[in-house]
Amino acid sequence: MKKSLTFVFSIFVILLLMCTNVYALDNENRTDELKSNNLFTCNSLLYIDYNQSDILEPIMPLDEIRLIRLNVSYSITGIFSNFYSKLLRSKKEEIELTIAESPDWCEVTITPHTIYPEFTVGGITSEVILYISLSADAPAFEMDTITIKGIAKEKRSFLNIFKLIDSTEVEVDIPFVPDYLPNYSVELPEGSSFETPPQNLTTIPFEITNHGNAITSFHVEVDDVPTDVDYMVSPEDFLLDVDESMKTYLIVVPNSDFNQTESINFTITGKHYIYTEKTGESIISNITIFYDS
Numbered sequence: 001m002k003k004s005l006t007f008v009f010s011i012f013v014i015l016l017l018m019c020t021n022v023y024a025l026d027n028e029n030r031t032d033e034l035k036s037n038n039l040f041t042c043n044s045l046l047y048i049d050y051n052q053s054d055i056l057e058p059i060m061p062l063d064e065i066r067l068i069r070l071n072v073s074y075s076i077t078g079i080f081s082n083f084y085s086k087l088l089r090s091k092k093e094e095i096e097l098t099i100a101e102s103p104d105w106c107e108v109t110i111t112p113h114t115i116y117p118e119f120t121v122g123g124i125t126s127e128v129i130l131y132i133s134l135s136a137d138a139p140a141f142e143m144d145t146i147t148i149k150g151i152a153k154e155k156r157s158f159l160n161i162f163k164l165i166d167s168t169e170v171e172v173d174i175p176f177v178p179d180y181l182p183n184y185s186v187e188l189p190e191g192s193s194f195e196t197p198p199q200n201l202t203t204i205p206f207e208i209t210n211h212g213n214a215i216t217s218f219h220v221e222v223d224d225v226p227t228d229v230d231y232m233v234s235p236e237d238f239l240l241d242v243d244e245s246m247k248t249y250l251i252v253v254p255n256s257d258f259n260q261t262e263s264i265n266f267t268i269t270g271k272h273y274i275y276t277e278k279t280g281e282s283i284i285s286n287i288t289i290f291y292d293s
Contacts, residue, residue, distance in 0.1 A: 042078030042165045044152045045123075046095065048172040049073070050130075058141065058179035061105075061134040061213060068130040068174060072097070072115060072150060075123035076165055084164050085119045092116035093165075094153050097128060100171060101147040105135040108146055119155070119165065130174070137242075138178035140214035140272065145173040180272045182280025183211040184218070184240075193288040196229075198258045204250040204287060208268060210240035212280070216270040220248055223265040228255040229289070233266070239273055252289060261290035 054068040074093060076084065095115050102108045109131045117124045132146065154167035187207040196202045210216045218240060220233045230253045240246055250266065265286050272278040 040080060041163050042076045042081045042084055044093070044154075044165050044168045045073075045075045045077060046150050046152045046168050046170045047073040048097075048148060048150050048170060050172070050174050055174065055176050058177045059132060059134055059138075060179040061136050061138045061181045064133070064179075066132040066176070068132065070097075070110075070128045070130055070148065071125050072117075072128060073123055073125045074117045074152060075121060076119055077121070081121045085121055088119045088155065088164070091119065091155070093119055093155065096151045096153075098149050098151075099146065100149040101145075103138070103144050103146075105138045106144070106146065107133045107135075110148070132176065134178050136181060136183065136211075136213060138181075138213055140178055140180040140212075141275070143175055143177050145175050148172050148174060178213065180275065180278040181213045182216065182270050182272075182278070183213075184216065184268070184270045184280065184283070185209050185211060186268055186283050186285050188285060188287065192286065193290060195291060196252055196254050196258070196289040197291055198254045198256045201251060201253050202289070204252070205247045206250070206285065207245055207247050208240065209245040210242060210270070212270070213242060215239055215241050215273045216280075217273045217276070218268060218270050221267045221269070222250065223267065225264055226258075226262040228258050229253070229262065229264075230255070231264075250287070254289070254291065258291055259293050261288060261292075263288050 049071045051069040054066070059066045072095065074095060093116065095117065097110050097113050099108045099110065111129050111131070115126045115128065117126055149169060149171045151169040152167060154163055155165040156163050189205060194202055194204055208218060216239070219237050222231060222233060225231050232251050234249050234251060238246060238248070263286055265284060267282045267284050269282040270280045
């Protein structure tokens with residue numbers, strides 16, 4: 001008896017839906033919105049959220065692939081939502097997830113990019129994973145966003161006669177911050193041996209280039225200088241912007257009794273100009289000074 005009543009009610013609803021859609025099509029003055037939101041069409045609700053703990057730490061360019069967990073929630077609402085959820089219990093919704101917008105220096109993929117939740121009134125949540133990797137020119141500590149778009153497709157009745165569930169789309173912005181990537185080089189003059197006559201001032205230039213992704217503070221430190229040689233570095237501390245180069249100079253003045261060959265080591269260390277705990281690896285270079293009377 002219950003099955004018969006359900007069948008009769010289904011036929012009644014179908015006839016009403018057909019009449020409603022025919023009326024909407026015949027009335028040219030009605031907007032598309034009103035046509036799609038008639039009494040018998042349910043709305044779909046789509047919500048995308050992300051795990052806050054996945055974005056707390058900056059992302060290191062080149063060396064890291066960051067995984068961000070996304071929760072995609074889907075449900076239907078409307079007068080006939082309970083009836084449609086039972087009617088469509090053997091069917092699945094199709095939700096497409098795409099990267100709507102991201103920086104040029106950011107590579108983003110989402111897995112899976114299509115999910116198939118059930119039609120439910122109470123809602124169902126699916127987890128997908130966003131993979132983020134950054135190129136070397138991602139600007140350090142500058143917040144940016146990735147926009148994820150989700151589209152839930154409409155569901156129509158048998159033979160596409162009328163619309164059961166309306167489509168919907170939603171966008172969410174996921175913020176993130178690139179980490180500091182220290183990267184720099186030192187270029188010495190051709191050859192690394194310099195004749196330095198006693199009591200003569202000899203200037204030895206070397207060029208430092210900042211290949212990193214932020215303004216970098218540099219310090220030059222000279223080691224193993226012979227006791228009979230006076231020296232200075234100019235400048236010893238300086239800032240370089242991204243892709244900027246600058247020459248600094250090692251100036252040596254041997255004492256009057258200098259008459260040998262000696263090695264001098266100098267170390268160049270770069271660090272972020274604000275977050276000084278972010279330090280790169282030191283570069284150690286070597287030159288030779290000599291004088292043979």
